[in-house]
Amino acid sequence: MKRVLFIETDLRNEKLGIMYLSAALKKRGHETLLCRYEKEDFDMLIQSFSPDLVAFSLITGAHKRSLEIARDIRKNYGIPTVAGGPHATFFSQDIPEDAVDFVVVGQGEKAIVDVVEGRARGRFLCYDFTDLNEIPFPDRSLFYRYEEFRDNPMKNVISMRDCPYSCSYCYNHSWKKMFRGQNHFMQRRSVDGVIGEIKEMRDHYMLEKVLFIDDNFLINDMWIGEFAIKYGREIGLPFLCSFRVNLLDEEKLKMLRDAGLFMVNFALESADPYVQSEILHRDNIKNEHIIRAIELFRNYDIKCRMQNMIGLPVEDSLQDALGTLEFNKTYRVDDSWVSIFQPYPNTELAEYCFKNGFLEASMKDSIAESFFDESRLKIDNKNKIKKLQKWWFFIVHYNLSDRLIDVILNIDINNAVSQSLLDLRYKFSKKYLYEIENENGSMLHYDWDDICNRFKSAPNFKLWKHIIKKYELCGALSEILLDIDISDEIAKELANVQPIKEACLIDIS
Template sequence: MRVLLVTEINKTLIFSGFLSFGTMYLSAILKKAGHQCEVTSVDYNEAEQVCNTFSPDIIAYSAFTGLHIPMVEINSKLKKKFKFFSMFGGPHPTFSPELIEEEGIDAICRAEGFEAVTNLVNKLERGEDITGTPNWWIKEGGKIHKNPIAHQVKCLDDLPFPDRSIFDKYPSYRKNKSFSFMTSFGCPYNCTYCFNHQLHKMLNKGDKVIRRRSVDNVIAEIKQVKEKYPLQYVLFRDEIFTLNKSWIKEFAEKYPREIGLPFYCVLRANHVKDDIVADLKKAGVYNVTFAIEAGSDFVRNTVLKRNMSKEAILKAAGILHDHEVPFFTYNMIGAPGETFDMALETWDLNVKCRSTSTWAYLVYPYPRTELHDYAVSNGYLDEEKSNKFLMTYHDKSILNLRDKR
């Protein structure tokens, strides 16, 4: 079958190497199963043009919260002009499955879609009944069929490498020198602003919170990309790159010998240890990022549940300075209950860390997160706004804050 994948594509994402892994993995898996795939950005004109030339049987949207809004609109417009089966997957339909009620949406996938999408597409191709397909909510004949979530893929090495060629039609992508890679899936922490605490509840017995590819499998993928594209800088997009000390040690031995390119990765302050940073340095790390989020102990640990002391953050910064590893910090401004003076504590802690650079974002409590429930129950988020979705967390705060200006 012909499957059109819709995902966010722009020059910034291409240049930074941050295009959707879900889209690339699905393309690889579907092609392996004998299907054809094409991609389009979240732009109606481009999507319409691709539909005219590709004639998709299925259009699959990879939807984050906020981004689902234009995707639903595009899907509605395309449905009026073309005949296709529409499916939505990704974080938003996983945690807000009522999206299936939107007109023009035929199915939504909850949780991991590697096997679920292929199963559904294969059934559609064979003309079989799809209403009982695991992970899927299917709308058919005015009824919504809600199916349980199946076990996740156990061994990530069994997955094909992400299909980056699907983006080759964009000239800037083919010329890009930075590409992203994932060596692991999952995060063991339960920060209130993140979806992980909800995802953990969805796991079946025997499923793992953290799954990691072998070092050899990761290196083989990087070699493949290095052969095809002018790769000069590697970005590892794992939520926390250094969770497994023995994996890092093996990586530090093999990566510089077989790849030898500078790389970036994300750390967590309480996992920043002297020996681990020494191994990263040995491997060729260029820079890293870790999250401070908030300087106020109340905001960081009570509201956001980071469970991390200022001392641990400052110690992590000190270790990185000792090993001369440049680092960036992530920060949140405007959390429920945060005052202006508390926000200044975030500034102060960043100054003390002496980070190479910092990023700061406005707090946006996504529906279905613990932070969202906290904001509503404590009066920081009005009920009528509680299920409204913003396209971005860069522009404005929807919270009722004492010092909001």
């Protein structure tokens, strides 16, 4: 028996990939443990667990910190290391030898077992794909020793690992090239296997809602039909999923709603048809599909979140963003989510940026840790785009006018305020969208006093009392929306601001 220690540096959500690796190892009789590196006494953990191997899952942007830790472990403890995940797969040759002994390219269930059992040949390990139905259920005990994951009433499940599309900002086109000819694409677990996993999870842990994290849940009509019948009959819990709305029709939606579907996540990205088709390579998606889907979701009382992307490599990036913002305000989805485009290396859109002068050679491999950070592109109004991303949800949620948007985009906010806006946005998701009341089960657990104090200490801000006094907006928001020196005309307009939906007048504090 060998011991494998998985290390995560920023653990906010349970990660099924690591759970699957742990399950594969435990099936062979090995022992595993998860370490939240920044929050645990690592020396004590090394002494008590005595790992034979330390494993990392590398995400581009956040990979640098993980590699620093891996390097220190090899130097100070002499323990071999292995790295897998997206960054290791697409940039395997860039993984430094002084930090990582073994690099896993692609699926890792077989590879990590071979590393542990001494069968690995060479530093780089790339295996044929395994039938998903042969992989054991993910080892949830790895994460559920932590209270916030164990007691979260909504837990993740995945039925399929592939996506048939090739959006220009995504690695999927590179993935297809790397593994061309393996006949693994669009593999999906059996419905019975998915149902069996959920039953096992329900028997051992708190479970009130299921989040399917497939990229596109509506793939394969026959699978969807079988799933809807069996899930509704044997599970019956509310669930949410993501899919491309051009695949949606009313019959499918009704069938899934009857089975328990209560929320859908889908992507608009940009409301400009040219940008959608020619820049993002999402030519199968039309605004008409989006509008029709929103109508269907409303008719069937299904909540919906629309994903957007700003800071794109177009002639006027701010105007593109504002046009997409207006689309969101017009069609009034339950939740409007936005990221800032990051030119991930080896994606088609990153190459486009480089060739068309949106990205300097020196910045080609400089990737932000998060797609909530600022843009790396050479575009105008970068600071306004960054601020728009922070305020986006509140602008849509309260249907703020163009005049107020202009005021907001000219307010400088510090990092503490930016983080607090993000924190509040997650609290909204937890309570209103996911209807999760249990604080211990929150997706992200916050110290609310700390969030409020960040705002109170922010320079040049006071409470935006014109809004708060009239509407007593959600208690949390009253600590967020802050005043500046505004004219009487603007103050009067602020007094008329109200949420898009009365249902949104909830206290998320």
